[in-house]
Ligand SMILES: O=C(O)C[C@H](O)C(=O)O
């Protein structure tokens with residue numbers, strides 16, 4: 347198996363940097379359905395640029411390279427320990443070369459292992475089969491969309507949909523609700539894998555396994571095939587749109603599997619995957635470990651695009667572009683309105699979970715008066731001269747900072763927070779009180795934003811690990827949309843309210 351480690355390294359690199367054709371086809375279809383100039387269309391155009399840049403640069407599509415999860419089928423007699431060891435070596439190498447972000451964190455101490463290895467990381471599942479070759483599939487599913495996974499225990503009451511019973515119609519309601527509750531936070535438009543039945547653990551496993559199906563396959567069970575088609579159609583009527591900006595595409599794929607359950611339990615488990623749906627697979631020669639074929643790389647798929655029906659077309663709002671350089675004045679911020687596009691030049695600072703908690707009872711390492719905080723955990727590499735370079739730097743989900751954000755803005759005089767997915771009522775009130783804005787960047791567009799970073803000025807709190815440290819970055823032409831302003835307006839609140847109204851239209855039974 348002399349080729350094994352290199353084959354696995356190729357698989358990891360390709361998964362992180364090159365979206366498979368079925369996923370690209372779904373994104374192309376979504377792009378064609380949005381009207382030029384709308385916020386969703388602009389977001390999709392950035393996403394498409396980013397997909398191309400990641401492939402060209404052989405760099406991560408998204409900075410969050412997720413929890414590496416392998417599903418491996420082996421012939422009888424193949425040594426699984428040899429494969430696991432080769433996976434670990436390939437993961438360390440992929441981390442050293444910036445194809446993976448160091449993502450394994452000790453849950454109690456918060457220490458980042460730095461090489462993507464840790465207790466339970468990576469995840470590797472083996473199954474034996476009767477074939478002679480080895481089949482290795484890998485998914486790199488990031489944290490933001492993982493946090494939007496949801497498990498329902500039937501019967502239950504669902505916001506907007508009422509009672510969901512222990513039948514196909516109850517299942518239908520749960521799945522629609524799962525898309526609604528994700529809003530834009532898991533970097534919509536997403537793909538969902540659904541597991542019906544099992545227990546709490548196997549239900550989620552089944553849901554994740556569905557994500558290994560081809561996006562354009564047809565479920566062999568006609569009842570489930572019908573449900574998949576129904577969900578894909580109706581979830582797209584929720585108008586959540588790309589990144590939760592509103593729009594015609596909210597869901598790119600729905601795959602449903604079922605297993606037996608025990609009488610008392612009835613779980614519907616949903617695995618939500620962002621548009622940056624990174625999964626690839628290879629077959630390997632069991633003697634040499636060389637790649638013999640790729641599993642998701644068939645010819646580019648033809649996309650048939652149905653025009654949006656009249657009435658569903660969002661009109662492109664007139665966008666105003668405002669160029670700002672930190673430190674930003676309160677006056678300039680109060681002049682901004684939801685929908686404006688802000689182009690930033692100058693110094694910004696990254697800060698996410700660990701930093702926000704830290705800043706509550708510590709001073710900031712740098713002056714943040716008039717400053718900009720970027721919710722981002724980048725992929726960084728140090729060169730031979732000790733200089734840092736940015737390999738990938740898209741936004742992280744902002745809502746996790748909701749308990750801290752308003753206080754931090756007030757305490758340090760921050761004028762803008764960049765992130766994705768939006769924030770809640772407390773932050774909105776804080777923006778109004780202190781004169782600040784929330785800027786939504788395009789989640790997953792890690793190459794696109796890395797390209798806007800012209801210098802790494804320094805780093806503080808590196809003891810939090812690379813993703814959680816406070817990086818001081820100079821940016822040029824960094825564009826983001828005002829989605830929460832200093833006047834109490836929030837696009838996220840409006841989109842969620844509309845989506846809830848639309849969700850409640852699906853209350854009546856469909857599958858009797
Ligand atoms: O950890 C990250 O960089 C991002 C995460 O995947 C998220 O979606 O919030």
Ligand code: SF4
Pocket residue numbers: 408409410411412487488489490491531532533620621622740741742743789790791
């Ligand atoms: S930032 Fe968005 S695209 Fe990246 S892993 Fe998280 S949810 Fe996915």
